[in-house]
Every structure is written in C-alpha cells, then in structure tokens.
Amino acid sequence: TQLLEQSPQFLSIQEGENLTVYCNSSSVFSSLQWYRQEPGEGPVLLVTVVTGGEVKKLKRLTFQFGDARKDSSLHITAAQPGDTGLYLCAGGSQGNLIFGKGTKLSVKP
C-alpha cells in the first residue's frame, strides 16, 4: 500500500518568515503533485513534479522532487497571509491518486 506522510502537520508563522514542508514515502512515484486547499473549497493544483531531482518554482514557492522519487518538499519564501491553507501532496499510479494528510499552514500578519 502506498502511503504519503506529510510534516509538519501544523505550522503557524509570522508574515515574512520562510518555511519548508515535507512529503515522504517508502514507495517510488512516477510523479507527485502539490495542491492547496482553502476552507470550504476543493484542493487546487499548484505543481506536478515528474523527474527525480527536479526543482520547480512558482513565484515564492519552490518545489523539489527527491532523486529517488520517494519524497518532495515545498519551500515558501517570505510567507504572506494569503499563503494560509492546507497543503496536500498526492501521488499514485494506475489512476488511483492518493493524498497525504496535509500540512495546515497559518501565516499571521
């Protein structure tokens, strides 16, 4: 059974701070996705990483896929209150997409 573990589970920081959240598994994934979910809404895709060692940047967000394709990280530079939300990583194969439990981020002004 493929499992995705995310850490930390909760993170509360001040505006302007940097942070990193992690997504780890004992399984190899062909690709991983990161989604952000705000209260009362469905998750929205941020990025898909496909190649081991790949780094993708989306404005202040930097995503990295581990060389062995078992883990990924999300780094946010100079966090803003608008970054507040639940960050979910997702991976899988054969159509079944599984999600981690997420990191709940709160950025205080």
Place this chain on the structure above:
Amino acid sequence: GAGVSQSPSNKVTEKGKDVELRCDPISGHTALYWYRQSLGQGLEFLIYFQGNSAPDKSGLPSDRFSAERTGGSVSTLTIQRTQQEDSAVYLCASSLPPWGTTGELFFGEGSRLTVL
C-alpha cells in the same frame, strides 16, 4: 458551468437513512474521482472511474458505499444505512487525462454530510 459541480452542498440525515450525492464533472473529462475528507484531514480515496473501464473501487470503506457513472458523465455516490462515522465532506474531482499521465484534478466544492 465551467467547473465540477456537486450537490447537495450540505446534507443532514438521520442514522440509518440512505443518501445520494451527485457530481457533474467538467464536460469532456474522462476520469472522475470520489474522495472523503474528515474535519481538517487529508483526502481519503474512495473510487475512480476512467472512460468505459471497470471502476477502481478499492477505497470504498464498506459495502454500504457504492457509486455509478452514467453515460461517462454524471456520477452518483450512494451511502446506505448511514452511520455517524460517515459524516465528512465528500469531494468529487475530474481530469482530462487520468492521473497516470499526470493529469490535473479539478475538484468540486464538496458535499458536507452530517449524520445525526
């Protein structure tokens, strides 16, 4: 509409009753997923439909849960004899290429089910 539409948005039912949740995917999307999300938690996979292939039902928690997809479009998730532990937000998502080809999942806003 342009996005995934789910109904009802909120459903309160009594223990033991049956409920049906509906999902209208984005037109033309061949893959459709159902997930369950308990308060503040991640998404628990329930079932996946892809085109005319047999659905992947491996995530359904019990035989009280079933889902169908008619005409490759609208899907209905049915929960029979509801229990209090079924209370959760049920999310539907669709994608054009299925996950296996790194398709992006587009989610609806979910149906919040409360079983009293």
